[in-house]
Amino acid sequence: MHGHHYFHDEKPLKPDPRLLRRMFAYARPYRGALLLALILTMLVASLQLAQPYILKIVIDDYILGPGELSELTRLAITFFIVYSVGLALYYLQFNLLMRTGQRIINDIRRDVFAHLQELPLSYMDHNPAGRMITRVTNDAETLSEMYTGFLVDLFRDLFILTGIIVVMLQLHTPLALLTFTFIPLVCVAIIIYRRKAQPAFRELRRQLARLNTFAAENIAGIRVIQAFLQENNRFNRFAGINEEHFQANLLELKIFAVFRPAMDLLRSLALAMLLWFGGASVLAGAIPFGVLFAFINYVEQFFRPLNDISERFSIFQSALASAERIFQLLDEPKEGETVPGKKPLHKIRGDIDFERVWFAYEDEEWVLQDVSLQIKAGEKVAIAGPTGAGKTSLVNLLNRFYTANRGSIRLDGLEIGELDRQELRRQVGIVQQDIFLFNATVRENITLNAVNLSKDELEAVTRSAGSYSFIQELPQKLDTPVGERGFTLSTGQRQLLALTRILVFNPAVFILDEATAHLDAHTEEMLQQSMARAMHGRTSIIIAHRLSTLKMADRILFLRQGKLTQLDNFEHLLEELQL
């Protein structure tokens, strides 16, 4: 149940043209840089192609031919200079290409992140956060291989292959054609390898996922395992999975261990054939020796990109899978669009009107049924009711975390669906049940980096919220880091900070979703004062669990099974609770 999902659904992917088009759309703004990188790549590759040709000239024209030694030196030095310039270009090309790849990925990453900010909460409810984080981080990273590793390298490889073919044909057509008879053989070898390797590789991934899932579960459940003395049993099961993983690992190893030497052998065969027939041509005087020598070198070069292509394929596949996952996320519909400036909210009084509101998370499973509620500006309303009655859902509708299925909700007489969403939320301040603190300083947690406050203003607001004294006791006061690696604050202190936020943001409407935690008398009293400050002058809706909180409200409502009723006999109810 405590799923750590190390599974990726692995299916063989065929490049979907739409997907590719979208991937290229991200590269479009950088097409100038990419084109330049491509040109540089070809220049550099040409130099690689030129080297055997230079040797051919050296052998045929100077060593075996009548060429002058001084001219040979000049030729060598010229080539050296050209080549060195080429290497400088190579350096530039590498940086240009890799940087461009990172820029593209950075764009995608930012888009994904921005999209995540705009997704409706209902999407978040159904998808584990871990999976979404992976989209922003690892998936984006894998995709970058697509732009740098795959795209340009593939292009270079094809360029080199074509270049070698052209040069060979130009040098000596019959010998070139003869050499090319090996290409189909190589293709067959690659196809066989892919057929064998792909399922083996997939099985390996599957076993690894099993292994990791089991290990993660074990770490999460270690207390149960130790309390029940199951260390050995669990280890034996782990060892079993580990063994299966090992077998898959070995199979993959064996396939690869055959493939690479087989390719080398093919290359040697090609070489031997070349030597035999090329040698005959040299003897017959059909070609000078230098040509044969160049051919030998070109055959060596020919196999290198072919070897790489099989690796490129796996990169391509995982990049494609990542791309698919990323674009799937980007296709998720956003929250109802904001219409900036459509109905500007200048100063809100805070009249709230729920009129015959129906709401369900899943179709027809009504959480709220025909709820009507009017709250006058400045009024303080408490809502009580059993867990799961829909209290939190009710307030989640007001700040448009979710949308009502029927009925209408109005703020100051304006339909909230027609208001700018962000503007609306700024006017509806909420303290949630579990209070989130960023892994940042106390100050940042109060201002949320969205409001600029001077030192004096901060002091005033924390004093007013009743959080001043405890902040003063922290080692670095307002600059004390809280959260994961900093100070852990008590439940009461966390709530004080959340209430301080409300005073900083100064919304017209204040919503408090009280935590169910039991508090000691002192903390409870302290919090009550802060709550009173937060409620002062604001329309307030309090989802209350504590009796003491209920007493602070002007009016108490009771929500049960999605229906709202007024609670009039509260005093009477309190008496009943006498033990």
Added chain:
Amino acid sequence: MREYLTLLDFFRRHRWRYILGVMWLLAVDFLQMLIPRLLGFFTDQLLATPVNIGQLRHTLLLILAIAVGIAFFRYLWRLYIMGAARILEKYLRDRLFKHLQQLPPSFYLRNKTGELMAHLTNDINAVRNSLGLSIVLLVDAVFLTAMAVFFMFTTVDYRLALLALIPLPFLAVSFQQLSQSLYHRFLGVQESFGALTETAQENLNALRLVKAFALEDVEKNRFARTAAAYMESNFRLYKIWGFYNPLILFFGIISFIIVVIFGGRLVIEGEISIGDFVAFNGYLTLLAWPMMAAGWVINFAQRGRASMERINSLLREETGEPAKEPCQTWPASTKDDLHFSNITFRYDGARIDSLSELSFTIPRGQITAITGQIGSGKTTVFYLLLRFFTPQQGEILLGNLPLDHLSLNLWRSKLGYLPQDGFIFADSIAANISFAHTEASQYEIEEAASLAAIHKEIMALPGGYEAQVGERGVTLSGGQQQRISLARALLGRPPFLLLDDPFSAVDVPTEERIIANMRSLGKDTTILISSHRVQTLKRADKIIVLDKGRLAAAGSHDELLQRGEESYVRLCRQQLWQEKLEED
């Protein structure tokens, strides 16, 4: 290299694999050296007058035979060395997992699941690479270089060799420099990637807050900054990384030019043959690979060492068993009560005590309830009873026998424990219930399920007891999970039941039935339950009220009310209100 001493045992056992693997690799390296020389011979034979066809054919066949040999030995070294690395991977993973299983909960408080998983995956991978691929690269780097140089000197011309190898030391030095800063920049990239992940994670956890306060733009900017920092760290890496290949090629081309000018002259002057020239060029080409390999070796080795050290530090963590001479047999005093005697306990790194000077008794054969606000130390009491942690002061006594005089396994075998969140494993329901008693019969499993009032619901599931729980199986409600965990604790009828908040998701009538069932277990079962519910507390023989780790009150429900214990009355009133709300 001291880091790898941990694996000494493994190396001893598999030394022949490595020795043979390296031998096959050396064979490949050696055979590779023959090819350029043979090509040289072939050239000379081809250009000789008169041409001896038989000789040519002979050389050609030799080249082919060597190629077959190379392919064969390549296959072998891959199998031996890479295979050994994969055996190592398995061995190390088993060993680390086994060790992790034995580490006390205090260790798990210090280490997050994600980090531990990283050790089990990334670090093991890095070690595997450092003991597989980098051994190959190392051997190649050393022997290929040495052999190529040797062949250049001996079979061609030492003057040409000396001249052509002038760039080599420069290449070595600049590579050394390069891989140092490459490594650091690589770490920088990893670090900023970590920061990127953290920012995304925090944002997603805070999403409700982000939306409620309309912080979307603030967050986008924050993320854009970390993403840009990550990008910049990559740029810094590329600046160095980009030198890698051009540098090799640059020094390579210098040698090439020297060979063309100087070697060409030697041929023309008749000092060396054209075949020597061809062979020499072949050796020069062969040298490029070990140069690249050398750079990678340093990189892999550095990463492998760092990972090995991280794994070592995990393996150095001490396992739980305390040092005292533990008693291995169950003493007669089992019929006695459990006493907390003046216990003070503080978690590692905490600022305040979780329990302070706490004393109370859990009478045998009765139901004792423990209550108090969140953070009052209820769960800690359970952890100490389970001996997950050892108190800094005071002791827990079974009768008058200190608990830590019993062997840990013996003591735990007498416990049935239900953790607060009722942890369920991704397995069948039957396997979950018989977790601690894998030999249990179906009858016993169903009996435990009936005691926990979950039998009927299990039967109603598709697959019944064999239904799989988890990602690909059935989804259980919180209450069902709790009761299955309870059945797991009840199976085998342990004399002590430690139930940490077992009914929080179970309705009151069901709870009533379960408690009645547990009462029927008789006088040999001592039960400790933590709870907030007044209904539960009322049914207990004794209630222990904790307040900030201290004992606030103890006694039965009626006694506590009669005495008007303020802490308890306050708790009850709040709780009753809660329960009133839940009533239909």
